[in-house]
Amino acid sequence: MRLKSKSFASFEALLSLLFAVAAFSLILPSFSSRPSYSHLNAFQLAQDFAEASLASPRLRGEIISFKNGVAGAEESLAGEYAGVLEKLGDYCLEVRVEGKRLEANCVLAHSQRVSARRMAFDGEDFFEIEFSLYFS
Amino acid sequence: MSFSWDFVAAIVLFLALCSSFLVVFTSSSTALREGIAQGEEQRASLLQADLLLKTCFPEGVAYCENGFLHSHVAHPQANLSFESGFCAKRVVLQNGGLEVFGACA
Numbered sequence: 001m002r003l004k005s006k007s008f009a010s011f012e013a014l015l016s017l018l019f020a021v022a023a024f025s026l027i028l029p030s031f032s033s034r035p036s037y038s039h040l041n042a043f044q045l046a047q048d049f050a051e052a053s054l055a056s057p058r059l060r061g062e063i064i065s066f067k068n069g070v071a072g073a074e075e076s077l078a079g080e081y082a083g084v085l086e087k088l089g090d091y092c093l094e095v096r097v098e099g100k101r102l103e104a105n106c107v108l109a110h111s112q113r114v115s116a117r118r119m120a121f122d123g124e125d126f127f128e129i130e131f132s133l134y135f136s
Numbered sequence: 137m138s139f140s141w142d143f144v145a146a147i148v149l150f151l152a153l154c155s156s157f158l159v160v161f162t163s164s165s166t167a168l169r170e171g172i173a174q175g176e177e178q179r180a181s182l183l184q185a186d187l188l189l190k191t192c193f194p195e196g197v198a199y200c201e202n203g204f205l206h207s208h209v210a211h212p213q214a215n216l217s218f219e220s221g222f223c224a225k226r227v228v229l230q231n232g233g234l235e236v237f238g239a240c241a
Contacts, residue, residue, distance in 0.1 A: 024157065037178040044182070044226065048227035049227055056232060084234045
């Protein structure tokens with residue numbers, strides 16, 4: 001009986017140690033988490049693409065041509081955006097306007113997405129345009 | 137005798153726990169401090185880029201006309217180049233085309 005009591009005490013200490021290690025492992029990720037502003041930066045970039053594209057008469061005209069299905073407008077816009085994205089880093093840009101979709105620099109699969117929407121006027125009607133930026 | 141064995145076991149476990157805690161805590165706190173410093177650098181760059189983008193040339197890069205600031209339009213003479221390292225990058229219009237503007241911390 002005395003022997004049982006002794007082994008139980010050691011087992012209890014071991015169990016306490018295991019619980020302590022498990023609890024510590026749960027807290028550990030909060031110590032190693034690093035604050036990052038990449039999501040905010042991507043959101044700013046999506047807003048920049050929307051704002052700058054519509055502020056430029058030339059780009060706005062190309063967007064309207066793309067919306068209306070004018071030949072060559074998609075390639076021209078995609079080329080312009082791809083040139084900018086090359087300098088920005090590993091981002092993929094998707095532009096959606098009235099059911100039409102344009103992609104630039106979308107080679108790799110990305111896990112996160114941010115979007116910016118604007119209303120624009122094509123001379124006759126207002127239309128909505130969405131710029132989505134994909135990143136990892 | 138049994139009391140002595142339990143006492144020694146408890147001391148050994150306590151020391152093992154304390155030493156592992158100290159090692160992990162030290163390395164984690166170092167990693168956290170580095171992470172916070174990097175985050176602060178990113179935050180400063182983003183703020184700097186945003187401030188320059190919303191300030192008229194020559195103090196910033198924005199194109200202003202009669203006291204009106206044109207959003208996301210850079211002055212034709214504004215220098216948009218940036219150095220290597222961590223720089224916050226923004227997209228602006230300059231001379232009718234899309235350009236990348238960077239601000240480094």
